Amino acid sequence: MCGIAGIVRRHPTGVSVESLGKMAASIRHRGPDGYGFYVGQRVGFAHVRLSIVDIAGGAQPLTNEDGQVVVTYNGEIYNHPELRRELEERGHVFRTRCDTEVLVHGYEEWGVNLLDRLNGQFAFAIYDRNTDTVLIARDRFGVRPLFYAQRKGAFYFGSEIKAILACGEVEASLDRRGIDETFTFWAPRPPRTAFAGIASLEPGTYGILKDGALWLRRYYELDYPEAGEEPADVIEQLDELMLRSVGMRMRADVAVGAYVSGGLDSSITASLAASASPQTLRSFSIAFDDPRFDESDFQREIAGNVGSIHAVAAITHDSIAATFPDVLWHTETPLVRTAPVPMYHLAKLTKDSGIKVVLTGEGADELFLGYDLFKEVSVRRFCLRQPASLGRQRLLDRLYPELMSQGRGGEFWRRFFLEAGSPSDPLFSHLPRFMLSARAREFYAPEFKSGLGEIDVLGELRASLPARYFGWSSLNQAAYLEMTTLLSPYLLSSQGDRMAMAHGVEGRFPFLDHRLFEFAAALPTGSRLRGLREKEILRRWASRILPPRIKQRRKQPYRAPDSPSFFGPNAPEWVGDHLTADSLRRVGVFSPASVDGLVRRCRSGLATGFRENQAIIGVLSTQLLHHQFIERIATHAPLPVRGASVMLSETAPAFT
């Protein structure tokens, strides 16, 4: 796992190693173990390395035998041994044991069709000097990031936006629409980002840059060819896929650890990792001092069950507030929740414990319909078939027992769900969440709101849906929306890659093996969500490896304290500084008067609802983003050539 960056010019006017050095320096946290450059007249690549496979021989950028194909790559190709064998049989000569080299030889052999053969999480750029083209590509589900910008005929890319800004040739300004989309979807919808003119390469997509033009094409499409019945050997198939997926993700030349949340999914991955690990597994968890968020009891049980050496990152309100600015520096996008912050602390604990790679349960809720949202859409449809049935409506109460335990819901509360859009709306499943998230927009400054014009973010999402979407069941439609609007742009990014890589830790996600996805997507939805029992088939299968209490446990949404973190007695000074009328006016997104009312409610402890919690986190994060990236972007001294593990130049490619 690493960081990549580069510049591609329209004409051979040169790429300075100093610019590449600055880009690499800005993302050094992704690759503290080494760095390297390729410098040409038209193309320059930078690479910072987190060494995990072939520690001695895996430095980058890397070329093929004659130096005509150059790659800079971030990620893991889990099936690299199998691909290597196939390529060697076809006459390719490998110089390293590293998965990187599979890319250059595979590209020579298969061109862009190589992508169909890769099983992994990756983002890379390949410069083909024979055709004078650059290929950029990203994995199927968007685990690894890749951003790009085009200015005055030049093309810039990087694992993080800050790498593009660091070269000094791309100006930073916030993208109004990217900001606005955050306050509906929780993140800008790719390819849009929070920065104007900087795009995110969409998952499952590649781009070919030739003669100054970028041609984008999708090589992998999500599909849900739902079967009428489960195959007779469904448990055996799932068993084989799970074991294989975890087995491939244990491939590393360093110890692989595991995150344990206390829920079903990470318990499965930790259990399988412990079985496959040659040494005692190291596991890591988040504990909250606030019992409403804490799952320590279950985490300890899992750690004991798998026999791991367990470590805990203890999170308090104060630690969330103290590190929120650092978290924003890494997310590079506004947030509506503080949930990434504990993940940042967890990665630091992992790194400090000497572990560079962790398995997590990410992806299982999307594949096996684990989120409450999936139950919610089923119940809403069920209710709307007989709107007068109170018995049906009472099912909604079972979805959110935390709220109902206060005895404060009733018919009125249920109406919120029942009136949130028509079942004929293709976004029916997500409308309650989208509408609730969009309440933060009520705090916009009038000028910002008018600057947005008549943009209909939901209409744009509806228009972007593929034709096959309309042939899927409502639950599969919901799963698709979850994968495309939340998993990649938010969960795998702000809560995933960015928090882990801030500390040089690589997350691996067995549930996001594409064969496992395809298996789950072809199951009857009833195998995944049976009544109100989520991840049904996964529980059935997991009964052979997990304790009953964990296997039967109802999903607890992962959350962290929001507003109270920033308004306690130890609140850091920056909170007040960024909430002054002057500061808000300078950034121009939120109304000082509205935020004044919001802050008053937060300070009084009255801001307990989603709207105000999302709004205050949105305000603080937008203010911080502007402060850190627009008002005073950090400058980076370039990484010096003399310290590089690899220094390739166009005129004299040298393998070091």
Add this chain to the structure above:
Amino acid sequence: MQVRTFVQENFLYMHSNFHLADDDRLLDKGVIDSMSIVEMISFVEREFGVHAMEEEISDANFGSLAGIARFVTEKQSALAA
């Protein structure tokens, strides 16, 4: 009037020119969401000394300012009787 002030100070403070009629549906107008309903019911109970049973938390009783006023009056009358 107390309910209107409460609603304006707590749920409409971010809207400077929001006109809310007595019969406007609070849910339709986006004044409250699923969580703020709880907050509003708690306020009504605390402020007026009434208790809303679960079956009384309905659109008719809490869906508008007029509905809340009617509900409070009826509950207080019942208590006084």
